[in-house]
Amino acid sequence: SQTIHQWPATLVQPVGSPLSLECTVEGTSNPNLYWYRQAAGRGLQLLFYSVGIGQISSEVPQNLSASRPQDRQFILSSKKLLLSDSGFYLCAWSRQGAADTQYFGPGTRLTVL
Amino acid sequence: GDSVTQMEGPVTLSEEAFLTINCTYTATGYPSLFWYVQYPGEGLQLLLKATKADDKGSNKGFEATYRKETTSFHLEKGSVQVSDSAVYFCALLERNTPLVFGKGTRLSVIA
Numbered sequence: 001s002q003t004i005h006q007w008p009a010t011l012v013q014p015v016g017s018p019l020s021l022e023c024t025v026e027g028t029s030n031p032n033l034y035w036y037r038q039a040a041g042r043g044l045q046l047l048f049y050s051v052g053i054g055q056i057s058s059e060v061p062q063n064l065s066a067s068r069p070q071d072r073q074f075i076l077s078s079k080k081l082l083l084s085d086s087g088f089y090l091c092a093w094s095r096q097g098a099a100d101t102q103y104f105g106p107g108t109r110l111t112v113l
Numbered sequence: 114g115d116s117v118t119q120m121e122g123p124v125t126l127s128e129e130a131f132l133t134i135n136c137t138y139t140a141t142g143y144p145s146l147f148w149y150v151q152y153p154g155e156g157l158q159l160l161l162k163a164t165k166a167d168d169k170g171s172n173k174g175f176e177a178t179y180r181k182e183t184t185s186f187h188l189e190k191g192s193v194q195v196s197d198s199a200v201y202f203c204a205l206l207e208r209n210t211p212l213v214f215g216k217g218t219r220l221s222v223i224a
Contacts (some may be wrong), residue, residue, distance in 0.1 A: 006156075036209065043216035044157075044202070059211070090156050092212075101147065102212050104156040 002027035006105040007089050013112055019078040021108050023091030026072065031093040032084040033074040034102065035066055050074060051096065067080075086112045115140045119203050119215035126193055126222050134188040134218050136177075136203035144205040146170075146179050146186040151200045160188075160201070164179070192221045 003026045013019060013037060026030050035047040046059045048066035056066050067075045074091060091105040120135040138146065145164045149157040161170030166181035175190045186203060201213040 044162075044214045046211050049211055092157075100163060100206075101145075101159055102206075103159065104149075107156045 004091060004093055004103060004105040006108050008108060010109045012082050015083055015112055019081050021076040021089055023074040023105055024072055025093045030071060030096050032096060033068060034092040035076050036090040036092065038090060081112045082095050083112050086110055115205060115207060115213045117203050117205055117213055117215035119218050123219040123221055128195055128224050129192045130188040130221055132193045134201055136186045136188065136215060138184050138186065138205050138208060140205055142207050144207045147204040148177055148188050149202040149204060157202065195222045195224055198222045
């Protein structure tokens with residue numbers, strides 16, 4: 001069976017510091033991968049998605065970036081965090097090809113102070 | 114573009130009450146439709162899905178029917194429990210495009 005991991009689970013960072021959140025998927029090959037952000041009391045915002053190694057599509061311009069160095073690894077980064085980057089970050093995966101269900105990780109709670 | 118509209122919450126119900134959360138959608142093609150549930154402090158879990166018109170998705174006592182004529186996918190449960198308290202998201206998916214979510218509906222069930 002497939003599992004998706006995210007770490008860290010929680011993170012408190014000062015404004016201006018760098019960020020690296022990691023997501024890995026087990027039990028499947030060549031998945032589509034996604035990063036979402038959920039601000040407090042709000043819905044989900046798609047940030048990035050990837051259909052393969054090194055292939056990243058950005059949905060919203062901001063000071064975040066994503067990379068996919070390996071088939072089942074997806075990393076969300078920032079060089080300098082802003083207060084507005086606080087939120088709950090969710091990684092998700094789906095199978096390649098036809099439209100298919102997305103499965104979500106447990107999330108990372110980021111607080112920027 | 115594609116969009117999903119959910120009823121605004123929060124919805125507060127007593128235990129054993131009947132639940133309906135409305136969801137309507139706009140799509141150019143023939144999307145798959147989903148309900149996800151998010152318990153406090155957790156990620157999203159797939160609750161149920163339907164891939165074509167008139168399909169009924171069901172899980173854990175929840176049901177939703179894909180109604181193409183009314184472009185709707187309303188979530189229902191006959192008797193809610195306190196453990197059903199969560200945020201519920203309706204979503205649609207068309208081929209080769211990312212999932213489109215509604216804004217979520219918070220449900221609180223009181224004993």
